[in-house]
Amino acid sequence: MLPSLGAHxxxxxxxxxxxxxxxxxxxxxxxAAAIGSAQQAAAQKVRVTNLSDVNFGLVSNFQADARRSQxxxxxxxxxxxxxSITASGSGSGSSFALxxxxxxxxxxxxxxxxxxxxxxxxxxxxxxxxxxxxxxxxQTCNSGPATSASLIVVLRASSLTQAREGNYSGSLTLLVAxx
Amino acid sequence: xxxxxxxxxxxxxxxxxxxxPALASTQGSFGSTSTGSVTINASxxxxxxISGLSDVTFSNVDPSVAASNAQNxxxxxxxxxxxxxxxxxxxxSANAFTLSSGALAPxxxxxxxAPSSGQTGGTSLTAGSVLSGQTSSATNSDCSAGPSASAxxxxxxxxxxxxxxxxxxxxxxxLTLVVAPE
Numbered sequence: 209m210l211p212s213l214g215a216h217x218x219x220x221x222x223x224x225x226x227x228x229x230x231x232x233x234x235x236x237x238x239x240a241a242a243i244g245s246a247q248q249a250a251a252q253k254v255r256v257t258n259l260s261d262v263n264f265g266l267v268s269n270f271q272a273d274a275r276r277s278q279x280x281x282x283x284x285x286x287x288x289x290x291x292s293i294t295a296s297g298s299g300s301g302s303s304f305a306l307x308x309x310x311x312x313x314x315x316x317x318x319x320x321x322x323x324x325x326x327x328x329x330x331x332x333x334x335x336x337x338x339x340x341x342x343x344x345x346x347q348t349c350n351s352g353p354a355t356s357a358s359l360i361v362v363l364r365a366s367s368l369t370q371a372r373e374g375n376y377s378g379s380l381t382l383l384v385a386x387x
Numbered sequence: 388x389x390x391x392x393x394x395x396x397x398x399x400x401x402x403x404x405x406x407x408p409a410l411a412s413t414q415g416s417f418g419s420t421s422t423g424s425v426t427i428n429a430s431x432x433x434x435x436x437i438s439g440l441s442d443v444t445f446s447n448v449d450p451s452v453a454a455s456n457a458q459n460x461x462x463x464x465x466x467x468x469x470x471x472x473x474x475x476x477x478x479x480s481a482n483a484f485t486l487s488s489g490a491l492a493p494x495x496x497x498x499x500x501a502p503s504s505g506q507t508g509g510t511s512l513t514a515g516s517v518l519s520g521q522t523s524s525a526t527n528s529d530c531s532a533g534p535s536a537s538a539x540x541x542x543x544x545x546x547x548x549x550x551x552x553x554x555x556x557x558x559x560x561x562l563t564l565v566v567a568p569e
Contacts, residue, residue, distance in 0.1 A: 262425055267430065306427055
């Protein structure tokens with residue numbers, strides 16, 4: 209006798225099938241998918257290297273933006289080399305600001321998925337930029353592309369013309385995550 | 388009698404000692420996340436700017452009364468005290484504050500400076516001598532925000548001088564103001 213729709217003796221989840229079989233199949237499938245997902249997550253790794261300090265030196269021209277760019281090695285073994293990046297500064301509330309102890313000098317941060325760039329997408333403090341892609345094939349870029357991203361730090365002329373005389377410093381932290 | 392004084396200005400800069408940058412970059416490790424950091428250093432030198440200057444024209448003045456022209460000027464300084472010095476030089480002999488008109492004898496004028504706007508008098512400047520201890524209230528390098536002016540420049544000619552000038556003749560000269568951070 210075929211069971212009627214909605215009146216299955218096993219609880220009503222497996223419809224138009226024999227009791228128990230569909231549920232077992234679905235459970236095994238779910239478990240397999242979960243294990244596969246866990247293995248994939250565990251294997252996703254990233255690494256950021258080749259970072260250098262940024263030294264603007266004595267900024268003599270207040271009429272133009274001061275810009276420093278550097279090539280970074282960003283490796284991700286995720287599918288397609290995908291990663292996200294989050295930057296935070298040492299200013300108040302993780303803002304991008306340098307300090308001379310008494311005054312602050314704001315700066316901006318740009319990021320490019322390609323090396324050799326002098327401009328890129330603006331990063332906001334503590335805001336994650338997703339959908340990034342790395343071309344690096346080795347975690348420290350000692351084979352394949354030597355670098356895979358560009359970090360650009362900008363002191364705007366509008367900030368320089370308002371800055372007090374002094375020696376300013378700060379730190380910028382980059383958190384990269386696999387995607 | 389027409390007398391014309393043109394004013395030109397220049398700003399000087401002074402540098403600050405550049406601090407040795409700390410080498411503190413850190414590299415990320417290989418993991419599900421990776422964190423690296425860099426240190427950023429920049430030195431901003433002491434800078435000043437003078438702007439908002441206008442030419443000074445004494446036209447058809449009454450020789451029996453001294454003539455004076457006061458104008459509001461923007462002086463900005465980024466030093467910790469917002470301090471500056473100012474040095475004025477004229478276009479006369481040995482940088483004298485004088486106006487000339489061809490072969491006629493040059494005529495003197497006086498220059499006063501006040502570190503606040505809206506003044507009709509101030510500290511007398513001597514040609515080529517530095518006046519120190521000035522402080523600016525400007526918060527923007529060209530006073531486009533905050534106070535619209537931060538100093539007063541006053542140029543005057545005495546009645547005695549005016550009476551010694553030839554009527555209907557144009558006299559002119561240039562006054563140069565050099566501002567430096569302090």
